[in-house]
Amino acid sequence: MINGSTVMVTGASSGLGEAFARALAPRVRKLILVARREDRLVELRAELMAAHGTLEEVRVCRVDLSDVNERERLVEEEAGSVDVLVNNAGLGDYGDFSGSEWTRTSAMLEVNIAAVTRLAHGVLPGMRARGAGVILNVSSLAGEIFIPDFAVYAASKAYVTRFSEALRIEVRGDGVRVVAVCPGPVRTEFGAVARRGEHGRSERPLYGLLYATPEEVVAAALAAVEAGRAQVFPTWRVAWLAAGLQWLPAWGRRLALSRRPRRVEGND
Numbered sequence: 001m002i003n004g005s006t007v008m009v010t011g012a013s014s015g016l017g018e019a020f021a022r023a024l025a026p027r028v029r030k031l032i033l034v035a036r037r038e039d040r041l042v043e044l045r046a047e048l049m050a051a052h053g054t055l056e057e058v059r060v061c062r063v064d065l066s067d068v069n070e071r072e073r074l075v076e077e078e079a080g081s082v083d084v085l086v087n088n089a090g091l092g093d094y095g096d097f098s099g100s101e102w103t104r105t106s107a108m109l110e111v112n113i114a115a116v117t118r119l120a121h122g123v124l125p126g127m128r129a130r131g132a133g134v135i136l137n138v139s140s141l142a143g144e145i146f147i148p149d150f151a152v153y154a155a156s157k158a159y160v161t162r163f164s165e166a167l168r169i170e171v172r173g174d175g176v177r178v179v180a181v182c183p184g185p186v187r188t189e190f191g192a193v194a195r196r197g198e199h200g201r202s203e204r205p206l207y208g209l210l211y212a213t214p215e216e217v218v219a220a221a222l223a224a225v226e227a228g229r230a231q232v233f234p235t236w237r238v239a240w241l242a243a244g245l246q247w248l249p250a251w252g253r254r255l256a257l258s259r260r261p262r263r264v265e266g267n268d
């Protein structure tokens with residue numbers, strides 16, 4: 001399914017996307033790397049081409065996925081040949097909704113929801129015609145719950161998870177697998193991008209236990225593809241927490257989340 005294929009990875013300039021590209025490079029024929037920071041993608045291309053003789057081509061696509069025109073151009077030029085889509089690019093924004101900058105919130109909706117949906121729509125005709133394909137949507141543990149001061153991000157990931165589940169049922173008869181990977185916290189550039197101010201947030205001791213490495217997340221995601229699973233929570237600790245959240249009644253969730261320390265100015 002993955003071996004010898006053409007793979008598009010969005011958000012390949014850092015974090016999970018870069019780790020997906022590194023893990024897939026020895027197995028695939030062609031990689032299409034998408035992000036805004038072209039210099040990083042060019043560097044990654046040189047490294048991967050030098051290291052993997054079986055990799056025939058690495059295409060670098062400098063695309064701002066929050067821009068509808070750039071997104072459409074990417075779909076037009078590249079989507080038809082994609083066998084495996086890793087819909088990974090995404091961003092968060094820590095802080096209250098009413099105090100958020102609209103341009104940032106809007107970009108989050110465009111990248112986390114619209115781009116994920118548009119790219120899936122763009123690659124599906126080719127995959128269905130070939131009778132095979134994989135759409136791996138990077139969602140989040142945050143999508144299992146509502147999170148004050150992270151409201152839009154958590155809701156955007158709830159969309160990604162629910163969309164993936166429904167799409168999986170629609171296209172499984174066409175040989176296309178759809179998987180939602182739902183990591184807990186991972187040390188990438190995500191936190192720095194999501195923070196509004198200069199302030200760091202001290203890590204709560206129990207939260208620290210949930211961290212996975214990008215490599216663990218990628219390995220779990222690719223294993224879930226091979227196994228034909230619908231959803232995966234990388235690392236058993238995150239899987240247990242997700243199971244607990246799913247069993248918690250709505251009033252329990254509201255109580256727990258309303259007592260969570262707020263992210264306010266100076267305490268983000």
Ligand SMILES: NC(=O)c1ccc[n+]([C@@H]2O[C@H](COP(=O)([O-])OP(=O)(O)OC[C@H]3O[C@@H](n4cnc5c(N)ncnc54)[C@H](OP(=O)(O)O)[C@@H]3O)[C@@H](O)[C@H]2O)c1
Nearest residue numbers: 011013014015016035036037065089090185186188189190
């Ligand atoms: N880290 C975590 O704790 C965590 C947990 C659960 C889920 N996730 C999810 O994992 C995915 C990857 O995040 P990460 O942790 O690897 O964070 P990251 O290191 O900040 O990487 C985010 C990637 O998305 C790309 N991106 C952001 N805005 C973009 C835009 N407008 N156009 C094109 N590309 C854009 C960035 O590339 P450029 O800036 O170069 O454009 C970058 O390559 C996201 O969907 C995130 O929601 C992360």
